Amino acid sequence: xxxxxxxxGRAHQIEEDGLTPLLWVLRDTLHLTGTxxxxxxxxxxxxxxxxxxxxxxxxxxxxxxxxxxQIVTIEAVAGAEADALRASWVKRDVPQCGFCQSGxxxxxxxxxxxxxxxxDDDIDQAMSGNICRCATYNRIxxxxxxxxGSSSSPxxxx
Amino acid sequence: MSWRHGFRSARPARRRxxxxxxxxxxxxxxxxxxxxxxxxxxxxxxQPQSIAAAPPKSEVxxxxxxxxxxxxxxxxxxxxxxxxxAGRVIQHPRCMNCHxxxxxxxxxxxxxxxxxxxxxxxxxxxxxxLRCSTCHHAANFEASGVPGNPKWxxxxxxxxxQGKSLGEICRQMLDPARSHMDRAALLHHMSEDExxxxxxxxxxxxxxxxxxxxxxxxxxxxxxxxGARCPA
Numbered sequence: 436x437x438x439x440x441x442x443x444g445r446a447h448q449i450e451e452d453g454l455t456p457l458l459w460v461l462r463d464t465l466h467l468t469g470t471x472x473x474x475x476x477x478x479x480x481x482x483x484x485x486x487x488x489x490x491x492x493x494x495x496x497x498x499x500x501x502x503x504x505q506i507v508t509i510e511a512v513a514g515a516e517a518d519a520l521r522a523s524w525v526k527r528d529v530p531q532c533g534f535c536q537s538g539x540x541x542x543x544x545x546x547x548x549x550x551x552x553x554x555d556d557d558i559d560q561a562m563s564g565n566i567c568r569c570a571t572y573n574r575i576x577x578x579x580x581x582x583x584g585s586s587s588s589p590x591x592x593x
Numbered sequence: 594m595s596w597r598h599g600f601r602s603a604r605p606a607r608r609r610x611x612x613x614x615x616x617x618x619x620x621x622x623x624x625x626x627x628x629x630x631x632x633x634x635x636x637x638x639x640q641p642q643s644i645a646a647a648p649p650k651s652e653v654x655x656x657x658x659x660x661x662x663x664x665x666x667x668x669x670x671x672x673x674x675x676x677x678x679a680g681r682v683i684q685h686p687r688c689m690n691c692h693x694x695x696x697x698x699x700x701x702x703x704x705x706x707x708x709x710x711x712x713x714x715x716x717x718x719x720x721x722x723l724r725c726s727t728c729h730h731a732a733n734f735e736a737s738g739v740p741g742n743p744k745w746x747x748x749x750x751x752x753x754x755q756g757k758s759l760g761e762i763c764r765q766m767l768d769p770a771r772s773h774m775d776r777a778a779l780l781h782h783m784s785e786d787e788x789x790x791x792x793x794x795x796x797x798x799x800x801x802x803x804x805x806x807x808x809x810x811x812x813x814x815x816x817x818x819x820g821a822r823c824p825a
Contacts, residue, residue: 454734454736455736456734456736456737475736475737476739477728477737478708478709489724489726489727490727491726491728492727492728492739494736494737495728495730495737495739496730496734497730497734497736500730500731500732550721550722553722557722560710560712560720560722561720561722563710563711563723564709564723564727564728
């Protein structure tokens, strides 16, 4: 079946089974490989993308449910929050292996759009679905605080 | 003479060496033949196997039909028996997981705390920073195993069931201040609500609630009509 998908501002006509996870449409059909496959069961957050502005795990979102929505991936996420996070990520040298980081960034951008000055609790809550095998959580939290310009927590890099 | 003697004495030694090589050669040949025989022995090739289109369904358990309670002459006892049977659904993990005692749902038949950590938020559908819909969508998704329903959210905290006895749950349900439902709305919720109905179609390897939603609704209706008695 054919589905209309708008990804990063570009419309695509996708000829795939409607139950194909969005993740595989992004990676295999559209070759947007910045979005990662981690667990495939919505437990790790590596596949996080924005669907109509909301972070969603693309591994657990069927194509037929994503059709007609505005999808943004790590390749095109933009705006003041994304710019600030990109800078703080570099400054803090956040990634270690880096595999989870596109998902971390997508969730962090969505967090700052909802709470511009998040507390530690806000960050823990919003980012709880994004797992980092290298345990860079302290640097992630510090970088989010940096990006938000928040001083609610001492930013101790891991 | 001496060289001839020496020549003669050298020949048997060379013959012995030749004879000595033969068993070694035979062993090497035997090993090669053995290895070849093992490698080339007849074996059945693995055959392609079809993958099941859907995971095996959990065993369905049934509810007693309302008619089977007619033999209980005492109306109070009949009402209690009806609610006890309905309680098999109410206290099933498919229902209890969404009626947590705090802000965090539980999951699986073991009713473990939800992973990842989530909180109910103001509308019981998650905090603004991590909505239920981040993972749960309008339908169960077999590819990822994540359950879904258009109305996916927790029951209000006033309707927390976990940690309560069936009698306490019963009195809570009948109290409009806590259930936010009168008896007609309660019957509708139990017998027709779409999210309640998910408990009988949970997808994946999750055990469905006993019986059907229609059976459950009939039990609730009969219980309400019999005086809606609550266990102690």
